[in-house]
Every structure is written in structure tokens, then in C-alpha cells.
Amino acid sequence: MIDVFNQIFSGLSIASILLLISLGLAIIYGTVGVINLAHGEFVMLGAYAVWFLESQFGLGLYPCLVLSFFIVGALGWLVERLVIRRLYGRVLDTILATWGLGVILQQAVRLSAGAELRYVKMPEKLSQAVSVFGIDVSSYRLFVLGIAILLLAVTYLLIFRTAFGMRLRGVVQNPEIARCFGVNTSQIYALTFAYGAGLAGVAGALVSPLKSVSPDMGTGYVVDAFMVVVVGGVQSLLGTVASAGILGELSGGLAYLSNDTIAKALVFLGVVVLIRFRPQGLFALRVRRG
Amino acid sequence: MAILEMRDITVEFSGFVAVSGLSLGVQQGELRCLIGPNGAGKTTALDVICGKTRPASGHVMFDGADITQMEEHHIARLGVGRKFQVPSVFRELTVRQNLEVALSRSPGVIGNLFRFSRSSAAEQLDKLAELVGLDEALDAAAGTLAHGQVQWLEIALLVAQDARLILMDEPTAGMTAHETQKTAELFMRLKGRHTLIVVEHDMAFIKEISDVISVMHQGRLLAEGTVPEIEANEQVRAAYLGSGGISGA
Amino acid sequence: MRTYPLWAKLLGYGVFCLVLLAVPLFISDDYLLNKFARYLVFGIVALALSISWGYAGILNLGQAVSFGLGSYCMAMALKLRTIPIQTGAEGLPDFMVWNNVKSLPWFWVPFHSYAFAIAAGVLVPVILAFLLGSFVFRARVTGVYVAIITLALLVVVNLVIIDRQRYTGGFNGLTDLEPLELFGVTFDPYAVATYYLIAISLAVALFLGLAVVHSKTGLVMQAIRADETRVRYFGYDVAAYQTFALCLSAGIAGFAGMLYTLVMAFASPTFLAVPISLSIVIWCAVGGRTSLLGSALGAIVVTGVQGSLSDTPAFLETWTLIMGVLFIVVVLFLPRGLISLIDLVPFGRRTDATPARAARRGRVSVR
Numbered sequence: 065m066i067d068v069f070n071q072i073f074s075g076l077s078i079a080s081i082l083l084l085i086s087l088g089l090a091i092i093y094g095t096v097g098v099i100n101l102a103h104g105e106f107v108m109l110g111a112y113a114v115w116f117l118e119s120q121f122g123l124g125l126y127p128c129l130v131l132s133f134f135i136v137g138a139l140g141w142l143v144e145r146l147v148i149r150r151l152y153g154r155v156l157d158t159i160l161a162t163w164g165l166g167v168i169l170q171q172a173v174r175l176s177a178g179a180e181l182r183y184v185k186m187p188e189k190l191s192q193a194v195s196v197f198g199i200d201v202s203s204y205r206l207f208v209l210g211i212a213i214l215l216l217a218v219t220y221l222l223i224f225r226t227a228f229g230m231r232l233r234g235v236v237q238n239p240e241i242a243r244c245f246g247v248n249t250s251q252i253y254a255l256t257f258a259y260g261a262g263l264a265g266v267a268g269a270l271v272s273p274l275k276s277v278s279p280d281m282g283t284g285y286v287v288d289a290f291m292v293v294v295v296g297g298v299q300s301l302l303g304t305v306a307s308a309g310i311l312g313e314l315s316g317g318l319a320y321l322s323n324d325t326i327a328k329a330l331v332f333l334g335v336v337v338l339i340r341f342r343p344q345g346l347f348a349l350r351v352r353r354g
Numbered sequence: 355m356a357i358l359e360m361r362d363i364t365v366e367f368s369g370f371v372a373v374s375g376l377s378l379g380v381q382q383g384e385l386r387c388l389i390g391p392n393g394a395g396k397t398t399a400l401d402v403i404c405g406k407t408r409p410a411s412g413h414v415m416f417d418g419a420d421i422t423q424m425e426e427h428h429i430a431r432l433g434v435g436r437k438f439q440v441p442s443v444f445r446e447l448t449v450r451q452n453l454e455v456a457l458s459r460s461p462g463v464i465g466n467l468f469r470f471s472r473s474s475a476a477e478q479l480d481k482l483a484e485l486v487g488l489d490e491a492l493d494a495a496a497g498t499l500a501h502g503q504v505q506w507l508e509i510a511l512l513v514a515q516d517a518r519l520i521l522m523d524e525p526t527a528g529m530t531a532h533e534t535q536k537t538a539e540l541f542m543r544l545k546g547r548h549t550l551i552v553v554e555h556d557m558a559f560i561k562e563i564s565d566v567i568s569v570m571h572q573g574r575l576l577a578e579g580t581v582p583e584i585e586a587n588e589q590v591r592a593a594y595l596g597s598g599g600i601s602g603a
Numbered sequence: 604m605r606t607y608p609l610w611a612k613l614l615g616y617g618v619f620c621l622v623l624l625a626v627p628l629f630i631s632d633d634y635l636l637n638k639f640a641r642y643l644v645f646g647i648v649a650l651a652l653s654i655s656w657g658y659a660g661i662l663n664l665g666q667a668v669s670f671g672l673g674s675y676c677m678a679m680a681l682k683l684r685t686i687p688i689q690t691g692a693e694g695l696p697d698f699m700v701w702n703n704v705k706s707l708p709w710f711w712v713p714f715h716s717y718a719f720a721i722a723a724g725v726l727v728p729v730i731l732a733f734l735l736g737s738f739v740f741r742a743r744v745t746g747v748y749v750a751i752i753t754l755a756l757l758v759v760v761n762l763v764i765i766d767r768q769r770y771t772g773g774f775n776g777l778t779d780l781e782p783l784e785l786f787g788v789t790f791d792p793y794a795v796a797t798y799y800l801i802a803i804s805l806a807v808a809l810f811l812g813l814a815v816v817h818s819k820t821g822l823v824m825q826a827i828r829a830d831e832t833r834v835r836y837f838g839y840d841v842a843a844y845q846t847f848a849l850c851l852s853a854g855i856a857g858f859a860g861m862l863y864t865l866v867m868a869f870a871s872p873t874f875l876a877v878p879i880s881l882s883i884v885i886w887c888a889v890g891g892r893t894s895l896l897g898s899a900l901g902a903i904v905v906t907g908v909q910g911s912l913s914d915t916p917a918f919l920e921t922w923t924l925i926m927g928v929l930f931i932v933v934v935l936f937l938p939r940g941l942i943s944l945i946d947l948v949p950f951g952r953r954t955d956a957t958p959a960r961a962a963r964r965g966r967v968s969v970r
Contacts, residue, residue, distance in 0.1 A: 160884065336755050446828070
């Protein structure tokens with residue numbers, strides 16, 4: 065029984081990280097319609113932001129979480145202005161351009177911060193295990209789960225309860241009509257892209273104490289995040305959550321039965337089959353055109 | 355003998371019934387006009403014939419074969435060609451390449467590996483291009499053509515395809531009066547050897563080309579007959595009420 | 604945009620191939636020749652992608668799968684010939700001995716034959732591409748989803764090869780390989796014979812590709828790229844054409860993979876990892892994905908510059924950065940790649956001239 069709980073929690077922990085990294089990607093793909101393959105590098109930059117702030121200014125993880133959101137978000141805004149906005153309506157080209165962007169960011173970090181692995185300290189209070197329902201779980205992983213839920217709630221409120229969110233939803237449904245009603249669509253796109261990038265930054269900051277920080281750490285994350293978004297269905301926040309949950313638990317469970325690598329391979333294979341039969345994802349009601 | 359027979363076709367789009375219980379027969383060599391107010395289901399009817407849309411119930415028979423569940427390319431191979439409402443040609447390819455693609459008597463991958471453009475085909479292409487007045491634009495990318503020329507190109511593609519049954523969705527939309535006149539002449543030449551179903555709004559054009567008109571309304575066949583019969587039909591007048599009668603549609 | 608008469612194209616391709624074959628006459632440094640051979644291999648794999656992506660519009664992000672599988676097929680055959688010191692009892696490859704494998708796994712056995720290995724190097728990728736194509740294109744999965752599926756498959760194959768260390772050598776790949784000996788010629792990584800083999804392969808691939816894209820099949824592929832749906836109504840089986848393009852591309856890439864094993868003298872899971880797959884796409888895009896020669900040149904030039912900078916690591920890092928920028932610039936402003944700059948030369952027929960202009964220049968109208 066303890067084993068089962070352990071298993072569920074370990075799956076939940078994977079799921080919370082998956083959710084964190086895919087939330088930003090889902091928002092960008094769902095609203096701006098851009099497949100952002102540089103998302104992994106945004107995550108990587110978030111992690112590096114923490115490392116830099118911690119080693120240079122001695123800042124702790126908590127302020128870094130906020131700062132990395134704004135740093136990476138600002139970068140996202142810049143990227144949208146310089147590159148992405150020239151590519152609206154050319155989905156396949158956004159894949160290429162953002163992939164190239166990923167190469168640039170990775171390389172820029174490698175040149176400035178070095179290629180070696182960096183480590184980020186975990187806050188003292190969060191480094192012990194706590195007992196939940198009779199099993200020992202890492203309190204940091206609980207913390208990550210908590211932040212994931214918090215960011216999800218904030219995103220939900222932003223989209224469904226604010227004036228910005230209303231305009232955003234309008235733009236998603238019909239950009240032309242939204243423009244006719246005086247919505248500045250280009251500004252909405254830029255801000256959404258920045259917000260999605262900011263979320264990736266936070267995700268990177270959160271995973272930095274769990275894993276070593278390196279310039280190419282983003283590559284794995286972006287593929288994972290993609291699978292989550294595709295399984296969940298574009299434009300479905302709930303779908304993204306459910307899919308992160310399913311993929312997390314599935315990876316955890318399969319890893320328990322074989323090993324991490326095979327688990328991942330099996331999950332991806334499953335995703336491929338899913339796309340074949342339901343390209344719109346498990347939970348999407350409609351598919352974005354193009 | 356009817357080359358095309360639609361039997362009791364019903365099409366639904368997530369609850370919305372676009373075509374309901376439509377039965378329609380077209381004779382070999384006939385030029386049939388399909389008219390009706392917006393939303394009558396004309397385009398959907400063409401979609402069902404060429405396999406783009408699957409009906410919820412009913413059957414489509416083409417030359418004695420049931421094509422209801424066939425894939426588009428199988429239907430096309432049997433001899434059904436389609437011109438779309440929004441002109442769709444291969445914009446990145448030249449006019450000549452467009453026509454070569456349309457010459458599709460042998461559609462196999464492997465066979466076509468050993469087929470290169472030959473002079474015999476080139477002659478045929480030149481004739482076709484001349485027929486639609488594009489002989490001087492053969493090497494222009496189709497994307498650079500003017501709207502009317504694109505319409506003509508797509509018509510030429512259908513002639514090149516040499517389909518037995520040609521479905522035309524608003525072939526004269528966006529054409530000048532002169533161009534429309536030329537289209538009418540071309541259609542008169544095509545009919546007999548080919549069977550045509552033409553969806554149109556332009557009554558003057560229809561009067562010029564049609565033998566029999568079928569009128570659709572709210573997904574059903576409302577009336578069928580010659581131009582004078584249709585113009586005199588009370589039901590048709592009622593259906594077009596508010597849009598100024600069929601001649602004003 | 605311009606179209607060039609076929610003879611001009613053939614001439615250009617021919618001159619390029621002659622230059623390739625003449626290279627060993629001027630370079631006697633084995634080390635340099637080996638490097639050149641490597642660039643040419645990348646040229647082959649890039650032109651293979653050009654067929655599926657540039658012509659048929661299938662963005663295959665997993666091109667490296669075919670490349671890597673070809674490479675492994677060749678490496679398996681060479682590994683089995685490696686002198687006994689580096690193999691265990693009964694000729695078992697060394698890494699299998701270290702992993703406590705007792706007997707040669709069944710799928711290794713046929714690789715004792717070169718003929719089988721060489722056939723497998725092409726056919727394994729082709730069969731995989733055929734299965735993938737039938738699976739994906741029959742369901743009319745297109746565009747972005749094809750890209751994601753191929754990317755996922757790349758990761759899956761890569762993970763499996765790394766994980767099954769007992770049979771694949773895992774992270775280390777297959778090392779310590781004998782050179783290939785065929786018809787009395789030894790294809791040592793630094794041998795001139797190897798260079799010629801690769802240069803001739805590139806030439807054959809170029810002309811083979813040219814024949815395909817100029818055939819009716821190639822034309823239909825381009826029509827599919829332009830408007831997949833429309834092609835169906837002319838009676839073409841779109842999925843069959845797409846699958847064919849994917850298979851042809853995979854077969855050529857597999858062959859290139861085998862050659863790569865010969866010049867590198869090992870096979871590694873990095874040959875079918877995400878970074879190299881990305882590089883192939885970049886080469887193609889930068890050179891010009893709608894031109895076979897452009898794609899090949901893109902690969903050769905990019906890797907060539909990279910190679911010449913590799914002695915100074917700092918420059919190499921900067922070069923990768925420059926590559927990223929160049930890639931984005933090409934995607935944004937030069938969708939047909941650097942080769943399209945050739946259009947600036949006033950030769951051949953413009954296809955983007957308006958028909959009116961064409962008419963003015965062309966024949967006198969009869970009507």
C-alpha cells in the first residue's frame with residue numbers, strides 16, 4: 065500500500081514539473097498559434113537566472129522565482145517583437161525559427177556562463193522529507209506541486225476573470241473581429257508570448273535545485289512539454305492539466321515496471337499513436353486551423 | 355441512362371442538417387444547373403459526389419458503381435472532376451505544371467517515376483492553354499495570375515483531367531461579362547462528351563447553358579425543370595422570397 | 604523566382620560533381636580528405652531531406668533516424684569482422700562480453716554478411732519510413748503533427764538504442780571497427796578510395812534525385828506540397844506519394860549513414876539524436892530546401908566552415924551562434940535558401956513575372 069502511495073506521489077511530482085513547463089507552451093500555442101521550440105531554452109534560462117542571482121548576489125530561491133519570471137518574460141516579449149511576429153500564419157516556419165532561436169540561446173549561454181554543469185542550492189527548510197499519509201515525501205517536491213497549482217490558478221484567473229483575458233479569448237476566437245472592436249491584437253500576442261515565456265522561466269527556476277543546470281537542459285523539456293500539449297489538446301487549459309497528470313503518472317508507473325528510459329520511449333510511442341487517431345488531442349473541442 | 359444518381363442523401367454537420375433526403379439523377383452528356391438560395395446545400399451536394407463529405411445516409415451511384423464510401427482519389431479515377439468555389443490551383447507551380455498535374459490518366463507513383471514531360475503532351479497542353487487564353491502565361495507561376503485567369507486555369511485543369519462528370523461550383527464568380535460569355539461557350543462545347551453539374555447564381559449564364567435546372571432549398575430538392583418551368587414555379591418563387599426572385603439571386 | 608532549362612541544371616550539377624571528384628588531385632593530406640568526405644556525407648543526407656521536405660512538403664524532424672540506423676547497420680557488420688583481440692569468445696563483440704551476453708543475438712547474426720548489411724542499411728530505414736508513412740499519411744495527418752510525430756519517434760529510437768546497451772553498445776555506440784573491405788579495396792577512413800566512394804555516392808544521389816523530382820512523380824509531389832487536398836480530386840493517392848517521398852529520403856539517408864560509419868570508424872547514438880537531426884534541417888533550409896544541389900551545398904558549406912573552425916573552440920562556439928542567426932534570417936526572409944540568390948543572375952525564365960509582362964516579352968498574340 066505504501067508502495068502504491070509512493071508511486072502515485074512520484075508520478076504526481078513528475079506531473080507537476082510537466083505541468084509547469086507545458087503551461088507556458090500551451091498558452092503560447094493555444095493563443096498565438098506558434099509552436100515554440102525555444103521553450104526548453106526559456107526553461108533553461110530560468111534555471112540560469114537563479115544560478116546567476118544566487119552566485120552573484122546571494123539571493124535565495126524565493127525572490128529568484130519572481131525575478132526569473134520577469135527576466136525570461138521580458139526576453140519572450142523581445143523575441144515576439146523581433147522574430148515571431150513576422151511568422152504569423154506560417155506555422156511550420158515558426159517551428160524552424162524558434163528551433164534556431166533555441167540554438168542561439170543555448171550557444172549564448174554556453175559562451176557567457178560556460179558549458180559546465182551548475183548547481184543551485186535548495187532552500188534549507190525545503191530540503192527535508194515530510195510525512196504525508198504515512199509516507200515520506202520530499203518537501204521540495206511538495207513545494208513544486210504547490211507552485212504548479214498556484215500558477216495554474218493564476219493563469220486560469222488571468223484568462224477567465226480579467227479584462228485582458230477576455231480580450232485574449234476574443235483574439236483567439238477571431239482576430240479580425242477582435243481588431244474591429246478595437247482590441248490591439250499585436251499587443252495581446254506579445255504579452256501572451258511574454259507570459260508564456262515567463263512561466264517557462266519560473267519552471268526553470270523551480271527545477272534548478274532538483275537537477276544540474278546546463279546549457280542543453282532545455283532540449284529534453286521542450287519535447288516533454290510538447291507531448292503534454294498535444295495529448296491535452298490545444299486551447300484547453302484543463303486538457304493540459306489532465307494530460308500532465310496522465311503522462312506524469314504513466315511515466316512514473318512505467319518507470320517502476322521497467323526503467324526511466326523505456327518508460328519515456330513507451331510514453332512517446334503512445335503519444336504518436338494518439339496523434340494519429342486524435343490529432344486534436346484528448347480533451348480539445350476544436351482544432352486551431354492551419 | 356443516368357450516369358449519376360443520388361438516392362436519399364442526408365448530410366449532417368454536428369446536428370445541423372445541410373442536406374436532407376436529396377435524390378437527384380443526371381443523364382449522360384447532360385449539363386445540369388443546380389441553383390438555390392444561400393445555404394440550400396448545393397455545395398454540400400457536390401462535396402458528397404466527389405467524396406469530400408460523407409453522407410449520414412443514402413447512396414451515390416456513378417456509372418452503376420456505388421461511390422458513397424469511396425475515397426476521393428478513387429472517385430476521381432472513376433471520372434469525376436471538381437472545380438471548387440474558391441478557385442484552387444497550385445499557386446507555386448507554373449501554369450504548365452498545373453496542367454501536367456491535371457493530366458492524370460495514370461496516377462500511380464512508380465509508373466510516374468518514369469514519365470517525363472514529352473512533346474506529345476506539350477502539344478496538348480499548348481492547345482488547352484490556348485483554349486482558355488493562357489498560352490502566353492504557360493511559364494508563369496499560377497499565383498501571379500489575375501483572378502479571372504485563375505478561374506480559367508481551374509476550368510482548363512478539369513478539361514485536362516478529362517473527367518466524365520465535371521462538377522463546377524460557381525465557375526463564373528468574379529469574371530467579367532466577356533469572360534462569362536466565353537465560359538458559356540466553352541461549357542456548350544464540353545456538354546455531350548462530358549456530363550456537367552454547374553452550381554451558379556448568374557441566371558443569365560444559366561439560361562444560356564442549361565437544359566434542366568434543379569432547385570435546392572433547405573437541403574431538399576424543391577423543383578426540377580426547364581428554365582421557363584422553373585421561372586413559373588410558385589414554390590421556387592416563395593423560396594427565393596426576400597432575395598428578389600431567382601433572377602436577382 | 605526563375606526556372607532554368609534542364610540542360611543548364613544538368614551542367615551545373617555535372618560541374619559540381621566533377622569538382623568533387625577532382626578534389627583528391629589537389630589535396631594529399633589524408634586528414635583533410637577525411638574531413639571533406641565527412642562534409643560530403645552530410646551533403647547526401649541533406650539532399651535526401653530536400654526530397655521529402657522541399658519537394659513533398661513533409662517536414663521530417665527525425666531524418667537522423669534513417670541516418671543513424673544506416674550507420675549502425677554498417678557498424679554491426681564491421682564489428683563482427685573486428686580482429687579477435689577486440690572480440691570475446693566465439694567472436695562475440697567486446698561490449699557484449701562486458702555486458703555478460705552469452706551468445707550473439709539473432710538480429711546480429713545475418714550481419715556476418717556484407718551484402719546483408721549493406722542492403723539492411725538502406726532497407727531498414729525504408730521499411731521504417733514505409734510503416735510510418737502508411738500509419739500517418741493514410742490518416743491524413745499533416746504539417747505540424749507530422750513534424751511532432753517524427754520528432755517523438757527520433758527520441759524513442761534514440762532512447763531505445765541507448766537503453767539496450769547489451770545489444771547496441773549503449774552510450775558508447777559501436778567502436779573499434781575494422782575498415783570495410785569490398786572487391787579488394789579497403790575503405791579505411793583516411794583512404795582516397797573512401798573519399799571517391801563518397802563523392803561518387805553524392806553524385807549518384809544528386810542525379811537520381813534530379814531524375815525523380817523532374818519526373819511526373821516529382822511534379823505531383825510538388826503539387827501535394829502546394830495543395831494536398833486538390834491533388835486528391837485529380838485521382839492521385841496522396842498518401843502513396845507522400846510515403847514514397849519519405850521512403851526515398853530515408854533510403855538515401857540510410858546509405859549516407861553507412862558511409863558515415865566508414866569515415867568515422869564508429870557508430871554512436873549521437874548520430875540519431877536531436878541535435879544532428881536539427882542540423883540536417885538547418886543545412887537544408889540555409890542552402891535551399893527546394894533545390895537538391897542547394898541542400899547538399901548548404902550542408903557542405905556549413906559543416907565545412909564549422910570543421911575549419913573546430914581547431915579553435917571559441918570560434919566554433921561563436922560559429923554555432925552565427926548559424927542560429929543565419930538560420931532565422933533565412934527562414935524569415937529567404938525561404939528558398941541561399942541558392943535562390945542565383946536568381947539575381949539574369950538567366951533562365953522568371954516565373955513570377957506577371958503574365959502581361961510575359962506576354963510583352965513572349966510571342967505575338969494570334970488573337
